Amino acid sequence: MPIWNRKIEKMDRAEMDQLQLERLQAVVNRAYRDVPFYHRKFAALNVAPEDVQSLEDIVRLPFTTKEDLRDGYPYEMFAVPLREIVRIHSSSGATAKPIVVGYTKNDLKHWAEQVARVMSAAGVTKDDVVQIAFDYGLFTGGFGMHYGAERLGASVIPVSLGNTERQIQIMQDFRSTVLVSTPSYALYLTEVMNRVGVSTASLCLRVGLFGAEPMSDWMRSEIERRLGIVATDNYGVSAVMGPGIAGECELRNGLHINEDHFLAEVVDPDTLEPVPEDHTGELVITTLTKEGLPMIRYRTHDVTSITRQPCKCGRTTARMSPVRKRTDDMFIIRGVNVYPSEIEALLYDIEHVEPKYQVVLEREEGLDYLTLKVELSAHMISDQMQKLVELEETIKRRVHAVIGLTPRVRLVEPKTLENVDRSNRVIDNRER
Amino acid sequence: MLRLQSVVTYYGRILALRGISLHVDPGEIVAIVGPNGAGKTTVLNTISGVVPARSGRIIFDGQDVTGFPTERLVSMGLTQVPEGRQLFAGMTVYENLVLGAYRRSRFAKRTAVSRDLERVYEIFPILKERHSQLAGTLSGGEQQMLAIGRALMSAPKMLLLDEPSMGLAPMVVKEILRVISELRKEGATVLIVEQNAKAALGIAKRAYVMETGRVVMEGLASELSKNPEIQRAYLGKGYRQIMDQTGKV
Numbered sequence: 125m126p127i128w129n130r131k132i133e134k135m136d137r138a139e140m141d142q143l144q145l146e147r148l149q150a151v152v153n154r155a156y157r158d159v160p161f162y163h164r165k166f167a168a169l170n171v172a173p174e175d176v177q178s179l180e181d182i183v184r185l186p187f188t189t190k191e192d193l194r195d196g197y198p199y200e201m202f203a204v205p206l207r208e209i210v211r212i213h214s215s216s217g218a219t220a221k222p223i224v225v226g227y228t229k230n231d232l233k234h235w236a237e238q239v240a241r242v243m244s245a246a247g248v249t250k251d252d253v254v255q256i257a258f259d260y261g262l263f264t265g266g267f268g269m270h271y272g273a274e275r276l277g278a279s280v281i282p283v284s285l286g287n288t289e290r291q292i293q294i295m296q297d298f299r300s301t302v303l304v305s306t307p308s309y310a311l312y313l314t315e316v317m318n319r320v321g322v323s324t325a326s327l328c329l330r331v332g333l334f335g336a337e338p339m340s341d342w343m344r345s346e347i348e349r350r351l352g353i354v355a356t357d358n359y360g361v362s363a364v365m366g367p368g369i370a371g372e373c374e375l376r377n378g379l380h381i382n383e384d385h386f387l388a389e390v391v392d393p394d395t396l397e398p399v400p401e402d403h404t405g406e407l408v409i410t411t412l413t414k415e416g417l418p419m420i421r422y423r424t425h426d427v428t429s430i431t432r433q434p435c436k437c438g439r440t441t442a443r444m445s446p447v448r449k450r451t452d453d454m455f456i457i458r459g460v461n462v463y464p465s466e467i468e469a470l471l472y473d474i475e476h477v478e479p480k481y482q483v484v485l486e487r488e489e490g491l492d493y494l495t496l497k498v499e500l501s502a503h504m505i506s507d508q509m510q511k512l513v514e515l516e517e518t519i520k521r522r523v524h525a526v527i528g529l530t531p532r533v534r535l536v537e538p539k540t541l542e543n544v545d546r547s548n549r550v551i552d553n554r555e556r
Numbered sequence: 557m558l559r560l561q562s563v564v565t566y567y568g569r570i571l572a573l574r575g576i577s578l579h580v581d582p583g584e585i586v587a588i589v590g591p592n593g594a595g596k597t598t599v600l601n602t603i604s605g606v607v608p609a610r611s612g613r614i615i616f617d618g619q620d621v622t623g624f625p626t627e628r629l630v631s632m633g634l635t636q637v638p639e640g641r642q643l644f645a646g647m648t649v650y651e652n653l654v655l656g657a658y659r660r661s662r663f664a665k666r667t668a669v670s671r672d673l674e675r676v677y678e679i680f681p682i683l684k685e686r687h688s689q690l691a692g693t694l695s696g697g698e699q700q701m702l703a704i705g706r707a708l709m710s711a712p713k714m715l716l717l718d719e720p721s722m723g724l725a726p727m728v729v730k731e732i733l734r735v736i737s738e739l740r741k742e743g744a745t746v747l748i749v750e751q752n753a754k755a756a757l758g759i760a761k762r763a764y765v766m767e768t769g770r771v772v773m774e775g776l777a778s779e780l781s782k783n784p785e786i787q788r789a790y791l792g793k794g795y796r797q798i799m800d801q802t803g804k805v
Contacts, residue, residue, distance in 0.1 A: 139579075142559055146577040146764075146774055149562075153770045173770065174574040177562035177612070208784050230779055413775070415783075 125374045125437065128244035128276070129237070132384050133439045137432070140440070144387055145179055147412035152176050152185070155418045158203040161196060162186075162420060182387065182410065183398060187421045190223060193363055197221040203418050204228060214262045215362055215461070223363045225264070226416040232271065234413055235368055238382045239272020242371030245380055245439070246356040247331050248302050250277030255300035257291060257309060258336065258459070260284045264366025265336050265459065269304045272368060278302070285309075288316045299328040306459040307339040307347060307355070308554075312490035314350040329353050335360060335367055336459040338448045357446050361424050362461075364409050370444055375436055378443030385413050388442065389421070390430050393451040404429045406451045407444065425452045455550050457485060457492045462527050464549050467496065470522045474515075477501050480541045487554040496523065496531040499541040557582045557714055557745050558603070558634075563612035565595075565602045572598045574769040575612065580714065585736065585746045587756035587777060589790055590766035596749040597639060599766075600716045603747075604636040605629055617713060633713030639722060641703040645692030649683050652691050652702055656709030669709070676705040679735060697728030704735065715739070717748040721755050733759050753790035757781040765790075 127133050135143070152173045155162040165186040166172065175184050193201060202209065209226040227235065248254065254273040260266035260282060273280045283294055292313065294300065303310060310332060317324065329351055334344075335358045347355045359379050360367035369386055370379035381388050390405040391398050399405040407424045411417075427449040434440045454463050464483060471479035480499035485492060498519065516533045524530045558580040565573040573595050580586045588596045601607045603614055605626040614622045616634055624632075644652055653676060657669045677684035680701045686694065691702060700720055707715055720736070721729040729752070737759050739746065750756035757763055757777040765773040765786065773780065780786050 142561070142577070142579050145561060146579065146771065149575060149577055150764075150771045150774050153767075153772045157767075157772065174564075177564075177575050204785070230775075230783070233779075 125247050126244055126249065127438060128241040132382075133241065133380070133441055135384075135440060137440065140383055141179060143384055144412060147384075148179065148182065148387055148410065149173070149176055151410070151412055151414070151418050152420065154203055154415075155420055159201060159418070161192065161201060179387070182389065182421065185420050187396070187408065187423050188419055189423050190363060193223040194221040198224040199226070201417055202226050204416055209416050211267075213264045213267070213362065213366065225363060225365070228415040231365075231414055231416050234385060235268060235365055236271040236275040238365075238368035238385060239269055240275040241382060242358050242368055242380075243269075243272055243276050243278070243302075243333065245371050245373040245437075246333050246358070247354060247374050248273070248276060248278060248333070252278045252301045252331070253281065253299055253328075254278045254302040254304060255281045255283055255291075255295055255298070257283055257285060257303065257305035257313075263459075264360065264362045268360065268366035268368060269333070273302075273304075288313060289320060292317055292320065292322055295329065296322065296326055301328050301330050303329055303332045303351075303353070305332070305334065306336045307334040307343045308337060308458065308487070308490070308492050310334060310347045310351065310355075311343065314347075315490035324351050327351070332356065333358050333371070337456040339446065340448065359426075359444065359447060361409065361422070361426075364411060364419055364422055364424075365414065369409070372446075373435060373437040373439060377435065378431060378445055380435065380439050380441045380443055381430070383441050385411065387412055388430055388444065390428065393425075393427075399429075402429055402431050404445075407447070425450050425454065427451060453546065453550060455483070455485065455552065457494055457527075458529060460527050460529060462494075466526055467523065470526055471498065471519070474518055474522065475501070480544065482541055482544045482548070483550045485550065485552045485554050492554060494523075494529060494531040495534060497534045497536050497541060499536050500538055502538065505538070557584075557617060558747065559613075559615040560599070560603070561613040561615070563599070563602055563614060564610045565598055565607055566610050567598070567607070572607075572769055573602065576766075576769075576771060577612075578764050578771065578774070580745060580747050582745050583740075583743045584762065585740050585744075585748065585760045587753075587760035587763040588747070588749045588766055589751070589753040589756050589763055589780075589786075591790070592751060593768075594766040595769040596751075596766055597718055598769075600636060600718050600747070600749055603629075604634065604716060606636075630710055630712075633711070634716070635707045635710045635712035635714070636716040637703050637707045637718060637720065639718040641699045643691040643699055643702055643706070646690060648688050648690055649694070649702055650687040652706050653683070653687075653709050656706035657711075668711075672709055672711060676708050679708075679738060680705050695728075697724050697731060700724060700728075700732055701735065704732075708739075714745040714747070717746060719749060719751060721750060721752045729755060753786065754781070757786075 156173045169186050171184050208228050210229050211227040213225045215223040256269050258265035330353055332353050332355045339357050344355045356372040358371035360369050370381040372379050387410040389408040391408050393406040407426045407428045409422045411419045426447040428444045428447050430442050430444050432442045482497040484495040519533045520530050560576055560578050562575040562577055564575055602609050605624055683705055720732050760777040763777045763780050764771045
């Protein structure tokens, strides 16, 4: 398989270390100079940019969390004036403030380059027809993958999400060879194909790039079996850039990290101390080249391990294991990141009492559903059916407004959710 | 070819470089740009052993050369063309050039030296014309050419150029730049320090932007020359000009 950027992706370790050190020092100097947040954080820890004299010295720097980014809403964390920002993406979230990410011209150029590498590693070439079934909008997935595929020179179909039957029609008629989507949407596509009587033999698909949510081994093998394609995993973090941070090569033994643009650490989520190579922990990312929104030690809450052993594909870049777990209670449904705290906040907003609730995630015919069990408090109980129906509708509307997905709501008797706590707040019954 | 890792340098008690890391690959022209007093020249002086590094590492041609004396670096193939040229004013152009080969004359065959002399004359025909003229009587541009020519006579693996455009008329700067691009075509490896960012970014492949003893940006020269901050700070493009170009505030 071709390697998109041989110089970088096959660079020897000493050279890569040098490049990372140079870029780390430059980005730390810029963040300290241009972002008051970092200036304050450094001062609080009594560190200065010049304390970073080696890559290992990064542990002296403060972490950045998603709360920090929310506090900086909308533009506080930007390192350049707004007139130098040419694109703005944002996370969802109507209760908590969303995270806003700004990109300069150079940032977009680098982003496309990195996605092109990830696509190339998955086996995509300029001869491919790439169907992108990610939401095009504030979400980074659609545009992120789009420009990378264009950079690669492939024919890109920006079909976006939804209207699955039309999606299948396009896939057939336009002879799409590559599918870009969440793994769960790929499975859903096959369910719909079954229903409408489209055989996968009538498709030209050969490769899939799946991201925005964890892909289990079961999902991967099902997708491969049903669609007859090679399914690859890729990784991104919207707050950091979006897709393109790492992706699997054809050997699928870890996701190659674009190390010339990101410095990846794995830390113990409790002590926040670095763990040894190949050990599991929380992924922490520092951007090395980003101009618009440089990020020092961003805590992703994604659980992974990193190896620096060169891969048999010829690439020398470090590889991370596929992300299957989080260190916080965030869950992903249809590619949307959801925190139970967001749901809690809106329930509180509706009735002004501490809500008792539980989230149940299910998969039916390849599609994910969120069921929200809400315990009726004495305050909420009403004999009038009408009132209860209204309450249910209100909850549905409010949840939809926050996460873009209508839940199934089940109002339950008082005391039925007595035993719900952090450990069973979210029940995930989707196939593993 | 050359790697600096977190080089810290003091001038007396003044911290001049606060941990500089950079690299130059073989056959690359790399520029260091930035305002006056940023520490650009100090980087070159630290590399060439004129000022000692307090900490950090300098690796040249695969060898740790931190703390090596200048003569040793020159014989290893690392030659600096100093700011202000520092020629022997009372000697002829020819004599200055031959002196450039001094370090190697003990080992090198005379034929190799005269071949290099021919090459320098080819690159700078004006030096051949004036070979018997005293260096002190040359114009500023010619002196700069002689300084570069003399450095080339040491058959360097890598050249360090300190402010080659300093004090020269725009037309002459153009000529000097032409010569440096010429060297690039021949595969020369050059680290060039320039206050004239436009000139440096025009000929370099990559560049580092320095500020108060630190590197604040690095990247392809073609990208940096389009960067609004660089344009504002170092390329003398005003706010209005940038606005007009991009059509937005």
